[in-house]
Amino acid sequence: KIALLHGAHRVGKRTDATMEKWRGYGLGQFIHWGLYAIPGGAWNGKQYNGAAEWIRSWDGIPKSTYDSLNYSFNPTAFDAKAWAKTAKQMGARYVTFTTKHHDGFCLWPSKYTKYTVKNSPYKKDIVKAVVDAYDQEGIDVILYFSVMDWNHPDWRYDIKTKEDSIAFERFKKFTRNQLIELLTNYPTVKGLWFDGTWDKSWVKQAAFADELETEMRRLRPGLIIGSRFRADENGKRHFDSNGVLMGDYEQGWERKIPSKIEDVHGNDWDCVMTVPENQWGYNAAWNGHLKTGTELIEMTARCVSLGGNFVLNFGPKGDGAIRQEEIKLAEEIGDWMKVNQEAIYNCEYAGFDKQDWGYFTRKTGTDKVYMVVFNVPLSGALRIKTPSKTAIKKAYMLADAEESFVPEEISADEYFLHLKKSTNSKPFVIVLETLKATQDNGTKYEKAKI
């Protein structure tokens, strides 16, 4: 082990109630909204292919003209209550909302810069509207904050000169001021989702960022901060120089999902996902593959089966309305969640070997296991390999407990559940009530009689 002053301050998962609630969310909503939604991936009639929220950084975009977009920001169709209702109906249990993206435009009236919603035709505090609306729907709020700030004159990608260093000291104070301001203005938020922390300038601030994280946690006990906020004094990010996770959960799963339980190293984690291949902010031309409702439901089940949360991104338009394609997906996912949410909420890795037909989840702290089925085999037989000394007491459809199964034992700890010929067109869930052998006084473990 390497002696570290600014590495991880905890090994293993947090065990407090706030984090246990976070662990059980299962499904969340990400919202990327800001000035970039006005051009929506196009400029002077030319459609660009990069991620729309990065348009300011693309060749050919006049940065000063982009920066003046705050004077045209007037989202007449913005309705935070409508957004929160859509999220509620989808079954999202938390939302991560962009307070400030890389372009530096603040959706709250920050005292520390003029580049905010206050200096736009809209004027009002959008972060407050979102926090209040989602609180009212009982959906917890996490605030996204980009450390990298292209608008701020003191931002630097690296610190090479004395001038850089003096400017970046001002930038560090500005960043701290904004974070304390957010935690003070919006005391109900449960966490901060940091981004834009990969450049050398910030990576070199191990001590400052460590102290700032400690200060934020003191200001807001229970605050949830992921692994992307800070680097250790050797510049190691997400995992410190001893391989220990920084922060409360792993934040590296951006547009990708772990494939096996070993990939998550026993940590909490979330996966943040776009509907197109890589568009977070509104892009009018959604090109390429658009993930279907069933694909997104499968991603949700896969994340929960590996102990994480799935966070689906929405990119509202420049006028503040959510695009129809996203509304439709939210409805489709919501319809499925209404029937099957029991297999997603407060569930975790089940400890069963993965099978081809889909995913196992376990209701946290119980012997109740769910089979979330996506791929019915031609044989109609769903294979189950139970962990040692685990019997299946009951097996039945979540949607209809009358429809039960008698597992056929095909070898030691291996069973088939034989599905009736059916035309399931949507993923479905089977409940397994299991029984773990108790450590009785050495008598042979008796399989529960089915």
Ligand SMILES: C[C@@H]1N[C@@H](C(=O)NCc2ccccc2)[C@H](O)[C@@H]1O
């Ligand atoms: C959540 C997303 N993160 C922003 C982004 O720049 N991702 C690209 C990226 C992802 C991982 C390491 C470096 C850079 C995207 O613009 C979204 O805000």
